Amino acid sequence: MPPIIEIRQLTKHYNPPNGPLAVKGINLNIEQGEIFSLLGPNGAGKTTTISMISCLLAPTSGDALVADHSIVHESIAVKSVIGVVPQEIALYPRLSGRQNLRFFGQLYGLTGRRLNEAVQWVLDIIDLEDAADRKVETYSGGMKRRVNIGVGLLHKPQIVYMDEPTVGVDPQSRRRILDTVMELKKQYGMTVLYTTHYMEEAQEISDRVAIIDNGQIIAGPGSVGELIQVVGEQDTLRLHLGTPETPPAMLESFQRVEGVTSVSQQDGEVTVVARRGRRALPELINIANQNHVDIASVAVQEPDLEAVFLHLTGRALRE
Amino acid sequence: MRKLLAIVWKENYERFTDRAGLLYMLAAPLALSIILGLAFSGLSGNSSDISISDIPVAIVNLDEGSAQARYGDIFVQAFVPPNPENEDPDNTLHHLFDAREMTDEAEARALVERGDLDAILVIPPDFSQSLTLDAAAFAGGPENVSLGGHAELTAYWNSGAQINWSIFRDVVQGIANGIANSNIAINVTVSGLIQANPLFGLQMATGAFNDTFAEIAQAASQPGANPINLRQVNVQGEEVGQQFDPLQYFGPAFAIFFTGFTAVFGAASVLQEQRDWTLQRMIVTPTPSLIILAGKMIAAFVGGVLQMVMLIVSMTLIASLLRGEFTNIWGDDLLGVALLTLAVVAAGTGIGAILAGIVKTNEQANNFGSLILIIMGMISGTFFALPENPALTLISRLTFHWWGREGFTMLSNGHPLADVLPNIVVLTALGLVCFVAGLWLFNRRLEA
Numbered sequence: 001m002p003p004i005i006e007i008r009q010l011t012k013h014y015n016p017p018n019g020p021l022a023v024k025g026i027n028l029n030i031e032q033g034e035i036f037s038l039l040g041p042n043g044a045g046k047t048t049t050i051s052m053i054s055c056l057l058a059p060t061s062g063d064a065l066v067a068d069h070s071i072v073h074e075s076i077a078v079k080s081v082i083g084v085v086p087q088e089i090a091l092y093p094r095l096s097g098r099q100n101l102r103f104f105g106q107l108y109g110l111t112g113r114r115l116n117e118a119v120q121w122v123l124d125i126i127d128l129e130d131a132a133d134r135k136v137e138t139y140s141g142g143m144k145r146r147v148n149i150g151v152g153l154l155h156k157p158q159i160v161y162m163d164e165p166t167v168g169v170d171p172q173s174r175r176r177i178l179d180t181v182m183e184l185k186k187q188y189g190m191t192v193l194y195t196t197h198y199m200e201e202a203q204e205i206s207d208r209v210a211i212i213d214n215g216q217i218i219a220g221p222g223s224v225g226e227l228i229q230v231v232g233e234q235d236t237l238r239l240h241l242g243t244p245e246t247p248p249a250m251l252e253s254f255q256r257v258e259g260v261t262s263v264s265q266q267d268g269e270v271t272v273v274a275r276r277g278r279r280a281l282p283e284l285i286n287i288a289n290q291n292h293v294d295i296a297s298v299a300v301q302e303p304d305l306e307a308v309f310l311h312l313t314g315r316a317l318r319e
Numbered sequence: 320m321r322k323l324l325a326i327v328w329k330e331n332y333e334r335f336t337d338r339a340g341l342l343y344m345l346a347a348p349l350a351l352s353i354i355l356g357l358a359f360s361g362l363s364g365n366s367s368d369i370s371i372s373d374i375p376v377a378i379v380n381l382d383e384g385s386a387q388a389r390y391g392d393i394f395v396q397a398f399v400p401p402n403p404e405n406e407d408p409d410n411t412l413h414h415l416f417d418a419r420e421m422t423d424e425a426e427a428r429a430l431v432e433r434g435d436l437d438a439i440l441v442i443p444p445d446f447s448q449s450l451t452l453d454a455a456a457f458a459g460g461p462e463n464v465s466l467g468g469h470a471e472l473t474a475y476w477n478s479g480a481q482i483n484w485s486i487f488r489d490v491v492q493g494i495a496n497g498i499a500n501s502n503i504a505i506n507v508t509v510s511g512l513i514q515a516n517p518l519f520g521l522q523m524a525t526g527a528f529n530d531t532f533a534e535i536a537q538a539a540s541q542p543g544a545n546p547i548n549l550r551q552v553n554v555q556g557e558e559v560g561q562q563f564d565p566l567q568y569f570g571p572a573f574a575i576f577f578t579g580f581t582a583v584f585g586a587a588s589v590l591q592e593q594r595d596w597t598l599q600r601m602i603v604t605p606t607p608s609l610i611i612l613a614g615k616m617i618a619a620f621v622g623g624v625l626q627m628v629m630l631i632v633s634m635t636l637i638a639s640l641l642r643g644e645f646t647n648i649w650g651d652d653l654l655g656v657a658l659l660t661l662a663v664v665a666a667g668t669g670i671g672a673i674l675a676g677i678v679k680t681n682e683q684a685n686n687f688g689s690l691i692l693i694i695m696g697m698i699s700g701t702f703f704a705l706p707e708n709p710a711l712t713l714i715s716r717l718t719f720h721w722w723g724r725e726g727f728t729m730l731s732n733g734h735p736l737a738d739v740l741p742n743i744v745v746l747t748a749l750g751l752v753c754f755v756a757g758l759w760l761f762n763r764r765l766e767a
Binding site: 051 | 321322325326329332333336337595596597599600601602603604605606607
C-alpha cells in the first residue's frame with residue numbers, strides 16, 4: 001500500500017532571500033493508519049511543516065501528496081481528507097462548544113442530519129456532552145483543548161494533524177488527549193500526524209517517529225526502538241545540582257570521563273550520556289566535589305528519545 | 320452559498336451577543352445623538368422648536384461712501400433692525416440675528432474673543448469707493464470703461480460657534496453678491512450708453528449724473544432688490560421652513576460617521592481572527608479563501624446596515640420627541656434612503672477591506688482605522704460646517720462621509736432619487752473597488 005502522505009523536498013523560506021529558512025527540503029513517508037510523531041524542540045519547523053501540508057502555507061519548493069492529492073495543485077481535495085488540530089485554541093469564545101462544532105462542521109460541507117450526527121459523535125469522543133451548550137469562554141483549559149481537537153474530527157477525516165495538542169494542559173487532560181489520539185487509530189483507523197516536543201508522549205503513542213531540528217529531519221523515521229539504537233547501549237545520567245551555577249570547567253571535565261559521549265546542562269540539571277553510565281558515575285561525582293558543587297540527586301535512565309536528540313544535537317529537547 | 324451564510328451568521332451572532340460590542344455599536348452613537356439633539360434644541364426647555372435665532376453679531380461699518388453710494392449701509396440695514404423695540408416679525412434676518420452696528424473694530428473684535436459675539440463683519444472705509452465707477456475713465460472713450468472695482472470685507476468669528484458662523488458667512492456672502500451684481504449691471508448699462516453716445520461719457524466724467532446714479536445704485540442694492548433669498552423651498556415649490564435645521568445636517572453626518580466605524584472595524588476583524596487562529600482554522604477546511612473573506616466582509620456590511628437602520632429610526636424618534644410631533648429628518652423617499660444607506664455601508668466596508676489588506680495586525684487596524692475615520696469625518700464636515708475653500712471642498716469629496724451626508728441632505732430637502740443617484744453610484748463603486756483590492760491584498764499575504 002502506498003504511503004498516505006508523501007513529502008518530497010518540502011522547503012519553506014520566509015521572506016527570501018534574507019528571511020529564515022524554516023524547513024529545508026524534508027522528505028517523509030507516512031503510512032496509512034499509523035500514529036506518526038514529529039519530535040523536535042520549539043522552532044524546529046514542526047508547525048511550518050504541518051501548515052504546508054494543510055495547504056495553509058504555500059511551500060517555497062517541493063510538494064507533498066496527501067491521499068494522492070498534491071498540496072500545491074489540489075488544495076481543496078487535500079483539505080477534504082484532513083482534519084487539523086492547531087496548537088492554538090482556535091475557537092470562538094462567545095459561541096458554545098456545540099455552536100463552534102456546528103459552525104466548523106458547515107465549513108466542512110456538513111448539513112442537516114449529517115451535521116447533527118457529526119456534532120453528537122464528536123461530543124461523545126471528547127466527552128463534553130454535558131457542557132456542550134455553555135459558552136467556550138466559560139470552559140477550563142482542558143475542555144477548550146478537547147473541543148479544539150473535536151473540531152478537527154467533525155468530518156471523520158482519513159488523516160488528522162495534531163500540532164502540539166497537549167501544550168499547557170493539566171496532567172489529567174493530557175492523559176485524556178493521548179487516549180483519544182490512540183483511540184482515533186484503533187477505533188476509526190485514522191492516520192495521525194502528531195507533533196510534540198515532549199519526548200515521553202512521542203515514545204508512548206507513536207508507531208513511528210522522526211526527529212526534526214533546524215528545519216531538517218535529523219533522525220528517523222523509525223520506531224522508537226530503532227531510533228534509540230542510534231545512541232547504542234548508552235545510559236542517560238541526570239545530575240541535579242545543589243546550586244544553580246554550573247562551572248564550565250566541571251562540564252569540560254565531565255566530557256573527558258571515559259565512556260561519556262555528550263554533556264548538557266539546564267536549570268541546575270546536568271544531563272550526561274555515557275556508555276555503561278553506572279561505571280562513570282563515581283568519577284562524575286568526584287569531579288563535582290573537586291569543583292565544590294553539591295549533587296542533590298542522581299537518576300540513571302535507560303536510553304530514550306531525549307538521549308537520541310542529545311546525542312545528535314548536543315542539546316536537550318527543551319533547551 | 321451555505322458556507323458563506325454560515326460565516327455571516329456566525330459573525331453577526333458574535334457581534335450581537337457581545338454586550339460591550341453592542342454598547343459601542345448602538346448605545347454610544349445613540350447617546351451622542353441625543354446630546355446632539357439636545358444641544359441643537361438650545362437646552363431651553365422649549366423642546367418643540369429646533370431653531371437657531373438671535374445669533375449675536377455686529378457690523379462694523381467704517382465705509383466712508385463715494386459720490387454715488389454708501390454700500391456699507393446696505394449690510395447695516397439688512398442685519399440691524401431700525402427699531403429694535405418694534406421688530407418686523409416677517410423679517411427673517413432680524414429674527415435670525417441679534418445684530419448691532421459698531422464703529423470701533425478693536426472693541427468689536429474684543430467682544431468676539433470674549434465670546435459675547437459669534438461673528439463680526441468689518442466694512443473698510445474705502446469699500447464703496449472701491450466699487451464705484453472710475454469717472455475719469457469715461458473721458459477716454461468706451462473701450463476704457465471699467466466694469467467694476469474690487470473691494471474686500473473682513474469677518475471675524477468665534478471658533479466655538481461654527482454653525483452660527485457658517486450661517487452669518489452665507490448671509491454676508493449673499494448680500495455681497497447682490498451688491499456686486501447690481502454694480503456690474505449699472506456699469507454694463509453705462510458702458511452701453513457710452514458706446515451709443517460718446518457725449519454721454521463726457522457728461523459722466525464731469526459728474527453730471529452723480530445724483531441720478533447714486534439713487535439707482537442705492538435702490539438696486541437695497542435688500543428688497545437683492546437676489547439674496549433665505550427662504551428654503553424644496554423642489555416641489557413648498558416652503559420647508561426658514562430655520563437652519565441642524566439635525567438634517569448632523570443627524571446623517573453622525574450616523575454615517577459611527578456606521579463607518581462598525582463597517583471598517585467589522586471588515587478589519589479578519590485580522591483579529593488571524594491572530595486567534597480561527598481564520599487559519601477556517602482556511603484549512605475545504606472552503607475557498609474567497610468565500611471566507613467575502614463572508615467576513617458581507618457580515619461587516621450587514622452589521623453596518625443594521626446599525627445605520629437603527630440610527631435612522633432612533634434619530635427620527637429623537638427629532639420627533641424634541642419637536643413634539645413626528646419629524647422625518649431623512650426625507651420621504653424611502654427607496655432613496657435605503658439605497659443610499661446600502662451604498663454608504665458598502666463604501667465603509669470596502670475601506671475596511673483595504674485596511675485589512677494593508678496593515679498586519681488588529682491593533683494597527685484599530686489605530687489606523689480610527690485615525691482615518693476621524694480625519695475623514697473632519698474633512699467631510701461631520702463635526703462642523705466646512706469653511707468655503709476650493710481645496711477643502713475638493714478634498715472633502717474624497718470621503719464617503721461627504722457623499723453620504725450630501726445625499727441624505729438632498730433627500731431630506733425633497734430632492735428626487737435621480738438627484739442622489741450620482742452619490743449612490745460613487746459610494747457603491749468606491750466600496751466595490753476597495754473590496755476587490757482589499758481581498759486581493761489580503762489573499763496575497765495569506766499565501767506568502
